[in-house]
Amino acid sequence: MEKKRVFSGVQPTGNIHLGNYIGALKQFVNLQDEMDCVYCIVDMHSITVPQDPKQLRETTLDVAALYLAVGLDPKKSIIFVQSTVPQHAELSWILTCNAYMGELGRMTQFKDKGKGSDSAGAGLFTYPILMAADILLYKAHLVPVGNDQKQHIEITRDLANRFNHKYGDTFVIPDYKGIEVGARIMALDDPLKKMSKSAENIHSRISLLDSPDKVKKSIMKATTDSEGVIRLDWENKPGVSNLLTIYSAFTDRKIDDIVGQYEGAGYGQLKKDLVEIINESLTPIRKAFEEKRNSEELMDILKDGRERASEIAEQTMKEVRDKVGFIRM
Ligand code: ATP
Ligand code: LTN
Secondary structure, three states, X not given: OOOOEEEEEEOOOOOOEHHHHHHHXXXXXXXXXXXXXXXXEOHHHHOOOOOOHHHHHHHHHHXXXXXXXXXXXXXXXXXXXXXXOOHHHHHHHHHHOOOOHHHHHOOHHHHHHHOOOOOOOHHHHHHHHHHHHHHHXXXXXXXXOOHHHHHXXXXXXXXXXXXXXHHOOOOOOOEEEOXXXXXXXXXXXXXXXXXXXXXXXXXXXXXXXXXXXXXXXXXXXXXXXXXXXXXXXXXXXXXXXXXXHHXXXXXXXXXXXXXXXXXXXXXXXXXXXXXXXXXXXXHHHHHHHHHHHOOOHHHHHHHHHHHHHHHHHHHHHHHHHHHHOOOOO
């Protein structure tokens, strides 16, 4: 039987944080052995908000090196940069012509980032269509992402079904692939918001490249509550629940088991242990990052990824151009 295809992407908008790692990247690595995986650095998505061009180029390579540092293997997975395969923009336009203003207006990410302003970027509005194009070009069956992207997978399915219905069977209808624990890691300073690359307070998140000292500061400062009891209760104790979730993701232990271990202990102990656990996992990642980021191999991997991705993308586009009635030459 043919392997199922997996597609996912991360924006080069800053350094990857624990939310990205737990919600997305860890899944990317785990899926590599059983599936045919394609992982992208979605630089075209990142320019939906202003970016400094020089910085964007650097961050794109940082994310590529981080992909490798967390364990993505270019022999198993295709790793490439979105803008190097122009078919993404091409399919995005065709899908745009089959999308509705209403369905795009309902996207919560647009509502959050665009804030209903008349001067919200049009790219923020059409962002989910470009994401749909990413996924559909590769006829992916599964899309491993954090829970905040679920709505975008839904619209991708709608756009694929609509196209298939109008032009004949073309696209695979993809499924969201989430995890049970950690699909939404919350900000450390405000556990009612998701941990994000773009939040102002650097202690709201831990980046994979943060120093051990920064990890310690951010965890020790993390918002908890005044009850002093360690248990999972998202409604009344979101801060402690978030720390337990991060603990569970890094140790692969069940939350109940961790709660049992800390019966009668205070938040200080939980935080101290968590700092150690995180640093133990991040130290080898930081080291691998330094090696990969400064190696000549990095560009070769991205070039090879572009070749392999282009081949699949062009095959799909030939079919799509034909179906919509563009001339053949
Ligand atoms: P930004 O804050 O700039 O919007 P981001 O932190 O949401 O960025 P992305 O590049 O958009 O990062 O996301 C990469 C992947 O990480 C996606 O699959 C996304 O669902 C996942 N992800 C992002 N934030 C979290 C989080 N807090 N918890 C779990 N998964 C997350
Ligand atoms: N929208 C996603 C990033 C993204 C993506 C994709 C994820 C762009 N294209 C295709 C999965 C599949 C985000 O903001 N995290």
